[in-house]
Amino acid sequence: MPRLSAGRRHTIAFTLNGRAVDGEAEPRMLLSDFLRHVIGATGTHVGCEHGVCGACTVQIDGEPSRACLMLAVQAEGAEIRTVEGLAPAADRFSVLQESFRTHFGLQCGFCTPGILMSLDALLSRNPNASELQMREQLAGHLCRCTGYAPILRAALAAAEQLRTESTHV
Amino acid sequence: MKPAPFDYVRADSVDEALDVLAQAGADARILAGGQSLLPMLNMRLARPEIVIDLMRIPALKIVDEKGGALIIHAAVRQIEIERRPNLAKDQQLLAAALAFVGHAQTRSRGTVCGSVAHADPSAELPLVLVALGGSVHLRSRRAKRKVAAEAFFTGMMTTDRHDDEMVEAITFPPKEPTTGYAFREVARRHGDFAIVACAASADAKGGRLAVGGVAERPVVRAMPLPGSSAINDALDEFAWTLEARDDMHASARYRRELVRRIGKSTLEEAVQCRA
Numbered sequence: 001m002p003r004l005s006a007g008r009r010h011t012i013a014f015t016l017n018g019r020a021v022d023g024e025a026e027p028r029m030l031l032s033d034f035l036r037h038v039i040g041a042t043g044t045h046v047g048c049e050h051g052v053c054g055a056c057t058v059q060i061d062g063e064p065s066r067a068c069l070m071l072a073v074q075a076e077g078a079e080i081r082t083v084e085g086l087a088p089a090a091d092r093f094s095v096l097q098e099s100f101r102t103h104f105g106l107q108c109g110f111c112t113p114g115i116l117m118s119l120d121a122l123l124s125r126n127p128n129a130s131e132l133q134m135r136e137q138l139a140g141h142l143c144r145c146t147g148y149a150p151i152l153r154a155a156l157a158a159a160e161q162l163r164t165e166s167t168h169v
Numbered sequence: 170m171k172p173a174p175f176d177y178v179r180a181d182s183v184d185e186a187l188d189v190l191a192q193a194g195a196d197a198r199i200l201a202g203g204q205s206l207l208p209m210l211n212m213r214l215a216r217p218e219i220v221i222d223l224m225r226i227p228a229l230k231i232v233d234e235k236g237g238a239l240i241i242h243a244a245v246r247q248i249e250i251e252r253r254p255n256l257a258k259d260q261q262l263l264a265a266a267l268a269f270v271g272h273a274q275t276r277s278r279g280t281v282c283g284s285v286a287h288a289d290p291s292a293e294l295p296l297v298l299v300a301l302g303g304s305v306h307l308r309s310r311r312a313k314r315k316v317a318a319e320a321f322f323t324g325m326m327t328t329d330r331h332d333d334e335m336v337e338a339i340t341f342p343p344k345e346p347t348t349g350y351a352f353r354e355v356a357r358r359h360g361d362f363a364i365v366a367c368a369a370s371a372d373a374k375g376g377r378l379a380v381g382g383v384a385e386r387p388v389v390r391a392m393p394l395p396g397s398s399a400i401n402d403a404l405d406e407f408a409w410t411l412e413a414r415d416d417m418h419a420s421a422r423y424r425r426e427l428v429r430r431i432g433k434s435t436l437e438e439a440v441q442c443r444a
Contacts, residue, residue: 001180001182001185002178003176003179004177005176006175006218026174027174028171028172028174028175030171030207030211051271054272057274060277060278063277063278064274065278066204068207069204069208070278071172071177071207071220073177073222074200118273136273136359137273139358140271140272140275
């Protein structure tokens with residue numbers, strides 16, 4: 001039974017976007033801060049830090065989750081995916097990301113990484129997700145710029161394109 | 170908004186967790202999915218010296234079905250229950266309420282037992298547990314005991330749990346074949362904490378209505394069927410006894426009106442669902 005003491009830093013290791021990473025943190029450090037400050041992956045944004053705004057949403061073992069509602073020590077051994085892991089290549093967006101650009105699904109972009117990770121998880125699990133399911137998924141995110149309509153259009157268009165592409169393969 | 174320092178214990182077994190809990194008592198907090206505890210830690214509303222993580226204890230990952238009852242252990246996430254193929258058939262009220270519990274992004278980690286142990290008066294899972302007459306299984310190094318849901322919730326975020334006890338599991342009773350169930354709530358945004366939440370059941374003889382978000386804990390009482398002449402008075406009386414208060418989300422008067430209206434429509438839906 002590991003007991004990690006409060007004042008010390010402890011080594012934490014997990015998989016981030018397919019690559020093994022590790023770093024040191026006190027038990028009280030949030031996963032959101034660990035990703036940004038220790039690993040240096042600043043694509044995950046931090047808003048409210050109590051689970052309401054959704055900006056810090058990442059995928060943990062395939063499920064969209066709040067990085068601010070998880071201690072870094074809890075992530076030991078987990079499979080974590082962040083917005084940095086979405087693009088298939090450095091010069092190419094994923095279908096969902098490209099759709100956000102085409103449909104003006106972002107303005108200031110603060111909420112975008114979290115929303116992308118939530119929608120990516122939904123579409124991977126259910127390529128035929130309904131508009132209602134997309135709306136419910138988006139209910140876990142606050143966006144103060146777009147009014148959500150362009151985000152929903154981007155999500156619907158991306159889902160459509162992903163379905164078309166998969167039938168061509 | 171960062172947590173104050175604490176020791177972190179990753180327990181490998183229930184006994185290990187209970188040993189730490191027996192020593193630390195009120196200075197320790199149990200961590201399961203963290204969707205209630207982490208906001209408390211971040212806002213420093215909770216400042217435990219020790220956090221005991223249960224999520225890697227195999228015995229607590231078990232979901233049992235016994236004669237239609239659903240027994241959910243402490244490390245079972247809400248999403249695991251939500252994705253049970255027969256949930257809507259076997260546990261109609263729980264299935265209906267789960268869609269309102271937080272967001273998909275919190276149900277992915279939050280546990281059913283954690284929400285019950287946290288005992289937020291607006292939370293859906295404590296409400297369903299009270300509505301169905303479920304029970305909470307508590308365990309310490311000294312003893313195990315089972316507490317009826319109505320007795321478990323004692324006030325705003327306070328429960329009958331002793332400092333050296335943990336919620337090991339909860340039991341949702343079997344669905345009654347001739348009873349209909351329904352769940353409704355009003356919140357600012359789907360997935361936010363309820364301003365008023367109602368869980369109802371109805372059979373040929375009468376109904377039961379449980380209300381959350383108004384009193385300091387979920388409250389259940391027998392109700393006449395919605396077609397009867399006594400229903401409006403009964404709902405009005407119920408609404409007043411909950412002693413609603415004004416807060417930044419809604420006035421006491423609005424909450425009472427929601428209890429009357431949503432209470433009635435939830436009972437009506439429960440009657441219609443009786444099949």
